[in-house]
Amino acid sequence: MTVDGIRLKVQGGGRITREEAQWLWKHATDDDLRGMAQMVRARFHDPAVCTYMLMRIINYTNVCVAQCDYCAFYTLPNQEGGYVLSTDAVFAKIDELIALGGDLVAFNGGFNPALALEYYCELFHAVRERYGDRIEFYALTIAEFMYLADHAKLDYATTARRFKAAGVRWITGGGSEILTEDFRRRHSKFKYTVAQYFEAQRAIIEAGLRTTATMVIGFDESVDERLEHLERTRQFQDENGGLASFLCWTFKPYFTALGGALGGIEISTGEYLRHLALSRIYLDNVPRIRTSVLTQNERALEGLLYGADDFDLPVEDEVTQKAGATISLQFDKILSYARELGYTPMYRRVATAGVEEAAQMV
Numbered sequence: 001m002t003v004d005g006i007r008l009k010v011q012g013g014g015r016i017t018r019e020e021a022q023w024l025w026k027h028a029t030d031d032d033l034r035g036m037a038q039m040v041r042a043r044f045h046d047p048a049v050c051t052y053m054l055m056r057i058i059n060y061t062n063v064c065v066a067q068c069d070y071c072a073f074y075t076l077p078n079q080e081g082g083y084v085l086s087t088d089a090v091f092a093k094i095d096e097l098i099a100l101g102g103d104l105v106a107f108n109g110g111f112n113p114a115l116a117l118e119y120y121c122e123l124f125h126a127v128r129e130r131y132g133d134r135i136e137f138y139a140l141t142i143a144e145f146m147y148l149a150d151h152a153k154l155d156y157a158t159t160a161r162r163f164k165a166a167g168v169r170w171i172t173g174g175g176s177e178i179l180t181e182d183f184r185r186r187h188s189k190f191k192y193t194v195a196q197y198f199e200a201q202r203a204i205i206e207a208g209l210r211t212t213a214t215m216v217i218g219f220d221e222s223v224d225e226r227l228e229h230l231e232r233t234r235q236f237q238d239e240n241g242g243l244a245s246f247l248c249w250t251f252k253p254y255f256t257a258l259g260g261a262l263g264g265i266e267i268s269t270g271e272y273l274r275h276l277a278l279s280r281i282y283l284d285n286v287p288r289i290r291t292s293v294l295t296q297n298e299r300a301l302e303g304l305l306y307g308a309d310d311f312d313l314p315v316e317d318e319v320t321q322k323a324g325a326t327i328s329l330q331f332d333k334i335l336s337y338a339r340e341l342g343y344t345p346m347y348r349r350v351a352t353a354g355v356e357e358a359a360q361m362v
């Protein structure tokens with residue numbers, strides 16, 4: 001195997017194998033990876049443009065029974081500090097986001113046994129009724145969706161249809177972390193198997209909802225486990241379509257059980273960027289590859305050079321903030337970094353109506 005050989009394959013529109021990806025990870029330089037990632041990016045996007053969204057993650061409850069060892073966010077039922085946000089508190093957070101020029105909300109909480117399916121349907125219905133198409137919202141991650149479907153003793157298809165009837169259009173691929181059964185046995189044994197994860201995602205797509213692919217790196221996973229995750233994602237997309245984007249972020253270890261065991265060390269930004277490039281090259285059937293400002297701050301924008309085309313400007317996410325993520329609201333400063341790197345940032349609106357033109361910030 002040679003870099004030139006693999007580059008020629010990518011240049012000709014060919015698909016790299018898992019062995020070739022493994023080889024690239026070990027032997028390719030940063031420049032090699034960047035170059036190939038840019039080739040694949042150019043199939044989908046203007047090479048001079050990047051897109052972004054201004055969004056807020058609303059952590060509607062922190063009560064969770066899953067007990068993942070990489071999580072600093074949750075409290076167990078009946079433990080001090082547990083909360084569930086009221087609908088008014090949710091509205092207040094959305095109003096703040098709109099005032100800042102944003103139009104995307106992502107609901108993310110825990111596996112809270114006190115919340116029935118009706119709670120979610122009523123909340124999402126209320127949000128859609130109040131805001132219509134002025135905002136869009138990602139209703140939960142797949143992991144939460146699976147928990148509440150099981151809790152309600154409903155199959156995934158029925159639950160997805162109930163959500164759709166409540167005004168939901170998106171359920172993200174969050175809760176995937178590393179999609180190998182062994183990783184999940186090691187770190188999140190109450191959080192569903194990989195097979196169940198994809199079964200739920202298939203039901204979500206078949207119900208006419210939209211979804212995304214996600215990944216988190218920087219735990220104790222091996223390169224082979226990372227590649228298995230990418231392979232399963234590519235295969236799922238081949239078989240089902242429906243994955244609008246792929247977002248990878250990095251594990252924040254602080255105040256987590258696993259982080260303590262690993263000595264509280266984060267992977268380097270350099271390693272993250274190489275992984276982004278490899279993801280862009282490998283996931284040749286996913287149009288949008290996103291880079292994580294939430295966990296890499298402005299250095300995430302260097303991911304644009306490594307094949308990413310899109311990013312969030314987050315306003316809040318308690319889950320990662322509790323584990324050490326820091327959020328800056330100096331959006332202009334972050335966007336100016338994209339310009340310094342040679343890109344024209346353009347606001348990517350997901351809502352279809354009514355919010356003030358956030359592109360003014362560009």
Ligand code: SF4
Nearest residue numbers: 064066067068071110
């Ligand atoms: S990562 Fe999510 S599912 Fe796991 S313990 Fe934390 S809140 Fe619960």
